[in-house]
Amino acid sequence: xxxxxxxxxxxxxxxxxxxxxxxxxxxxxxxxxxxxxxxxxxxxxxxxxxxxxxxxxxxxxxxxxxxxxxxxxxxxxxxxxxxxxxxxxxxxxxxxxxxxxxxxxxxxxxxxxxxxxxxxxxxxxxxxxxxxxxxxxxxxxxxxxxxxxxxxxxxxxxxxxxxxx
Ligand code: FEO
Numbered sequence: 001x002x003x004x005x006x007x008x009x010x011x012x013x014x015x016x017x018x019x020x021x022x023x024x025x026x027x028x029x030x031x032x033x034x035x036x037x038x039x040x041x042x043x044x045x046x047x048x049x050x051x052x053x054x055x056x057x058x059x060x061x062x063x064x065x066x067x068x069x070x071x072x073x074x075x076x077x078x079x080x081x082x083x084x085x086x087x088x089x090x091x092x093x094x095x096x097x098x099x100x101x102x103x104x105x106x107x108x109x110x111x112x113x114x115x116x117x118x119x120x121x122x123x124x125x126x127x128x129x130x131x132x133x134x135x136x137x138x139x140x141x142x143x144x145x146x147x148x149x150x151x152x153x154x155x156x157x158x159x160x161x162x163x164x165x
Pocket of ligand 1: 019022051052055096099132
């Protein structure tokens, strides 16, 4: 089996850490939203945090499959406070764009290495990021429209609370 280049190994390790950091960030956002009594939004972010842990484990398990030992990095503590719902969603969207850029860099490295197994594996993440960016942007745009309107925020809370696991 062709081995993964050292550069790509390092980047995959960083990506595992970044995915766990995403989980931490979204759990922290869920906790903040819970304190604001937005139970539905908190539920949405808790589910998102679970998804991020799954992303981390997907890369972790791919490395194991490729006979590598993942090196888990240090996880930065997340922010705990935001000024309002719109700010939370703004940051979640910016975060997803950042993660997309990291995934594209991984693909570029895998292509440079002619590592076709890694390119194929990473394709799932490319597709997933399209969905992740799109869903957070939709929520952000709704939050921008709603502003501080209480009834609008309650509707958004209900909508986000209906997210399936
Ligand atoms: Fe794992 Fe939301 O990117």
